[in-house]
Amino acid sequence: MPLAEMTFYSRVVVQPELVTEHELVWFKKRNIAVYAYLSVGESFNKSESSLSLNPNWNSHIADLTSEHWQQHMQNSAALLKARGFTGLFLDTLDSYQLLDAKHSKPEQQAGLVDIIKNLSNTFNKHLILNRGFEVLPKLAGFASDLVAEGLYSHYNPSDNSYKLTTKDDQTWLIAQLNKAQTLGFNVQVIDYAKPNNRLAMAIKIKQAGFTPWVTDGHLQTWGTSSIKPVPRRILIPYNSKVKPLIYTLVHLKLATMIEYLGYIPDYVDMAKRPLPLVDPSLHAGIISWTVSDAFYTPTLTNWLESNLGVVPQLILGELPNASKLLLKLGVESLNTSPKAPYELAHFEPWLKGEATTAPAITKPYFLKLSKNATPLITINSADNLAVVQAAKTKYGAVVVAPWLIDALPMEGSKWVIDPRTLLTKAMGLPPILVPDTTTLSGRRMLTIHIDGDGFTSVAHFAGKPYSAEVIRDEIIEHYKLPLTSSVIQADIEQGGLHSKMSPKLEAIARDIFALPYVEIASHTYSHPYFWTALSGRKKIDVDDTDYGFHLDVPGYNSISLKKEITDSIKYINEKLSPKNKKTVMMLWSGDATPGPKALELARDAGVLNVNGGNTDVNADNPSLTHVSPIGRPERDLLYQIYAPILNENVYTNLWHGPYYGFRRLTETFEITEKPYRLKPYTIYFHFYSAEVPAGLEALKHNIDYVLARPNTPVHLSDYAKIAKDFYFSALAKNSDDEWLFSSKSIRTLRIPSDFDVPNVTQSTGISGVTQKGDYIHITDDIAQLSFDHTQTNNSPYLASANVAIDTWQVNGPVKFKAWVPATLDLINARSCEFISHMGKRFKGTSRGKITQFKLPEGQFYGYLNCKRGAF
Structure with missing residues (x-):
């Protein structure tokens, strides 16, 4: 539905x-x-x-x-x-x-x-x-x-x-x-x-x-x-019996840009349900990307053909053996095979991607244009024949392998074409307002979360403290930022791996969980390493692994999903959590690829889930092919939300060193900020980061880097709610050509560069827009956005803040929680002041259009009072 x-x-x-x-x-x-x-x-x-x-x-x-x-x-x-x-x-x-x-x-x-x-x-x-x-x-x-x-x-x-x-x-x-x-x-x-x-x-x-x-x-x-809804769904057929979604290129590589543009990848597993009726009111396009022509069954080919002209189509990689479909798309196979070698003849400039050289042309597709098509990439053969490799057609676009992603030895992979212009200019997706999962109140979100690994490691510091103690004292209590902390049950419980020290270890966990800025998560019972095997997606021989299937817990020989998820959450709630807090997150362990049953157990336990994904891009190969999408759907409304950015393990050669390698996380921050802000600031690590001074210093370096820049700190569970709701948010337009946005959790809309800025005075359900005109701040579950500027936009409004706004009304109530001293930048607000529920007044400092207000950390209940007519 x-x-x-x-x-x-x-x-x-x-x-x-x-x-x-x-x-x-x-x-x-x-x-x-x-x-x-x-x-x-x-x-x-x-x-x-x-x-x-x-x-x-x-x-x-x-x-x-x-x-x-x-x-x-x-x-x-x-x-x-x-x-x-x-x-x-x-x-x-x-x-x-x-x-x-x-x-x-x-x-x-x-x-x-x-x-x-x-x-x-x-x-x-x-x-x-x-x-x-x-x-x-x-x-x-x-x-x-x-x-x-x-x-x-x-x-x-x-x-x-x-x-x-x-x-x-x-x-x-x-x-x-x-x-x-x-x-x-x-x-x-x-x-x-x-x-x-x-x-x-x-x-x-x-x-x-x-x-x-x-x-x-x-x-x-x-x-x-x-x-009338604004169509956002991109239908993407795949076959889980041939390749699970989590391993498909369209999910691993292209979904990131689909989501960045505001569209929803709507995956259709042909092994489990029929191909749907295409509805232009809901569906914005169809994308088919495969590395095997066996993917194209007659049913799929007929479905694609019947929907030509209904919505735009993008056919990528291997092409179907269906001349009728290809001919209608605008290309057809050459009758004879041109002679090798081949060389690049034409590459449309706006389609060029990250790769600086053309991929090796060994077994190209031999295509020519039919009517209603424009060549985007062509090569010349030795006998001087022009061979089409990519074309924009009447019904969308076609790009064949290897002109999509080039995997280079020792360098990783790169986009040969630009995935953004592939979707916008070649396929023809129109610009829309974008439900945003990276930004809150106009500033890049900051999340911090800790996997339980290394909780019991003895750190190389005076007194030989546990790494968990060092993290507690040097990171959690020092910075006092919203943070999600987890434990591995078998690592610290009585009867577990460190049974003799269990009382002290559990006491440390209780100390951490009792801190007001810490939310509680489970990192499972025994830390399974291969969820992909548990879900039946891949067979793994225990003899081929370095660590076995999980931690070597005495008497625990077969993994129980209930024990790993449901019971580990129960253990934390009963043994470690203070009375006023419960476990709210499941942080997946190992390869972090849970199947539907694991996701279902987490949902039934009432917790959100995060981890997995492969976002670890750095300056050695700043390619968007190393940036994962927001999450992955499973059956019946189940979603795995990926960690926005990966942890120190991948920056330190699997914790073999260099231990300062996690400092390179700032490279990932910069690459995922420009030219596209793709991820929030995410500092994701394990307790073992405090085993050695270099690891601890790298962690502090990353936190200090973010705190020196505009950010809005939030708990990981807040991000998880926002991320999941990306797939359940909606856009529409009314008969007055106004935009409407509906979402339970998302509070930011990104404005495409070729869009106008909304009139805050004429709009409802918003608190403002950034000074650059790139983000809209949403306050209500349904917002109505007017782009009519016949009435001057001179009322006070929010430009940006480092807090998540719960309630906002000019000359009315305002409510937010400030984890750090709050700074709020308002426009048209020289006559305004914040008044707390205790009567304390906070006046702003004006520079140009911006009036900045500084309020102390903590919960703010009060009012924003502005003199009418003096905006």
Whole structure:
């Protein structure tokens, strides 16, 4: 389901058998009422209650007076109520009118009223009726809403056609709808139209006084109401039986830029579900990238071909053996193979990537252009034939191997082409406002988290303290920044690897977890090294490993996911956590590639999860191929959120040295800042960083580097919520061409360079925009952004701050938590002051357009007071 787009609405109607329990919980957390579709007058299953056949849908019309049918309706409602649905959408209320004269219409109507009244009792009047005008007066007070189809259009399923209704039909239906409104029903109209005609029809319905929803005749695509979603989903087919998603190039390499541009990689596992109906209202494009032509089954090829022109397509790597598809795309194979050697003839300048030389051209694809295509990369053969390697086509673009990523010995990999212009100029994705996971209140986020490894290591310092003690004293308590700390249960518990020292080790953990700026995480029970084997993605022989499958815990010979996840969290909560805190995170160990069962156990334990990914890019090879996406989806709303940047282990040659190697983390910070801010500041390390002075000094160097620059410190769990909500946030536009943004956790929108800056005065749900005009600060779950500058934007607004804003209102309440002394930069705020709930006043210092306010660390409750007219 398009859950993200549903967040713009307070109520949705769904087909109940297609909704999972976790989706229902997801809706409930967002205060979205979920109504289940229920057909009252018909069924596709023939039963003892069936009287006749509806030829339009090949469905069976029910006897509404039948005790069997009435009980069936009540049983269905009870099951839906037990599952957690808020209400019912009652369809086919008029089907009895298709029955012949021998069936008494008044009796059928009486049966219908009885059914609906019983359903009303079950759902406390939370019913939506689809028409049923003849019995409506008897149902006033038993249902809240009424829907009518076909005010201005109707759909004919027999020939898949859309037709306008007659003026007389419109007049009659409007009279019925007005009557329903006088009876107290809220009225909504569902009409049907092709995509390009929907908004105009929705506006017409609204002008008639009713709430609109205009969609296709089968209600299979997303409809248009007073708003229309901005398509963000990129459909990406893959086959988990051939290669798991986590190992595919499209996920490992290209998804990072897809997400940076604000689009959502919508992966479709062809091994587990059919290829979906492509909906231009939701889907912005299709990307297919494979290294094997066996990937292209006839089903996939036909699906791609049938959707040419529906949304843009990008075909990468190995091409399908489908001449018809390729010809329509704009390329075709040469009849003869040109002679080697080959040399580069043309490379479109805007498509050039990081590589400074062309890749080795050994076995090129032999393509030529057909109509409606423009060459992007061509090579010349020895016999002087021009051979196409990449082309922009009428329907998107094609780029063949090896013109995507070049893997160089001793140098790592580089993009041969520019992934950004590949997606924007070649494929044609338009610029959109970007839900941002790197920035908060206009400043780059800072997260710090510690894996439990090395907690028990003896540090090379006077007195031989444990590394955990050194980290506690020199890092955690010294900097007092929000930090996420974890332990490995078997490493410190009684009966574990260091049983004799367990009382002292557990006491150190309690000291750390009790600190007010520390949030608690588990790093598992025994530190499994190969989650990829536990998930069944890869077979690993224990004899081929350096460490075995996990820490060598006495008596623990077979890994139990429950013990690693559920029980380790329980141990921490019962033995180590203070009374007012609980474990909130699972930090994956080892290769950090958990499967769906592990992710499910973490979710069931009520914790978020982070770790994994491969972002470790440095100045030796500053390539975006070494920057991972935000996360990875699994089944049923499960997501692994990757560590934004990897830990000191990869900067120190797996902790073999040099131990100061983690200082190079600042190179990663710089590369992931320019030209694109791809990641927050992330300082991710293990307790063993304090084993040696060089490791500890490198860690301090990294923290000091960030603190010397604008940043907003947050807990890792805050980042995890923001990161996960990237996949559940949505954009839309209304009939006034204003942008809307919906998100439960994301509080920043990045503005593309070719966009205007919003008018803060005319917008709602925002606190401001950065002085450079690159980030918008969101305050509400739904924000409405106006880019109309006919009214001067002269009200006070936030430019940037080093705090996460909880509440913001000019001349109203303001609330935030400052982990360090707070600095807030405001524009148009010379006459403003912050007043705490204790009455203390904080005036600002103005320089140019900026007025800076400095407030002490801690929780701020108070007001932002500004003299009106003096902005």
